[in-house]
Amino acid sequence: MMGTLVQVALGGALGASCRYLTGLAALRLLGAGFPWGTLAVNVIGSFVMGVVVVVLAQVNGTRYAPFLMTGLLGGFTTFSAFSLDALTLWQRGETWAAGAYVMASVILSLVAIAAGLILARSLIA
Known part of the structure; x- marks a missing residue:
């Protein structure tokens, strides 16, 4: 249990740091x-x-899931920031931008996870 918690904490710190740097770069x-x-x-x-879901399933790497999926990717992506950004656009009266942002986030994220699955499966198969 403690080892898993350490994995999640380390992955989360790394993921959040990467998210911060990505936000700065985008800005x-x-x-x-x-x-x-x-x-x-x-x-x-x-x-x-x-990609990670396929790779971990293929190599029976469930022991890395807490670090990679919950920690790293959980710290890197963020629904709370998405929600705040969408609401901020809406409150500023940028209704079209808010709607476009919500749609783009959902659609592109679904397309991206499907692309990751397809890519990883094609490389492993």
């Missing part, structure tokens, strides 16, 4: 008018989750 590259950083981490995280 510098694309500006502050749209939550590009949150969108990016959720789509990238979904893709990586798809």
Whole structure:
């Protein structure tokens, strides 16, 4: 139990740090008018989750799941930031941008996890 908790904690710290750096990069590259950083981490995280699920299942690597899936990817992606960003856009009167952001986040994240699954399965099979 303690070993699993340490895995989750270390993965979470690393994932959150990567999320922060991705947000900074998106802000510098694309500006502050749209939550590009949150969108990016959720789509990238979904893709990586798809790959990790297949790889761990293939190599019977369930012992790495707490670090990779709960910790690293849980710390990297964030639904709470997504919710705040969407509500902020809505409250600023940017109804179209809020709707586009919600739709893009959900659709692109689903496409990304499916792409990750397909890629990993094609490489392992």
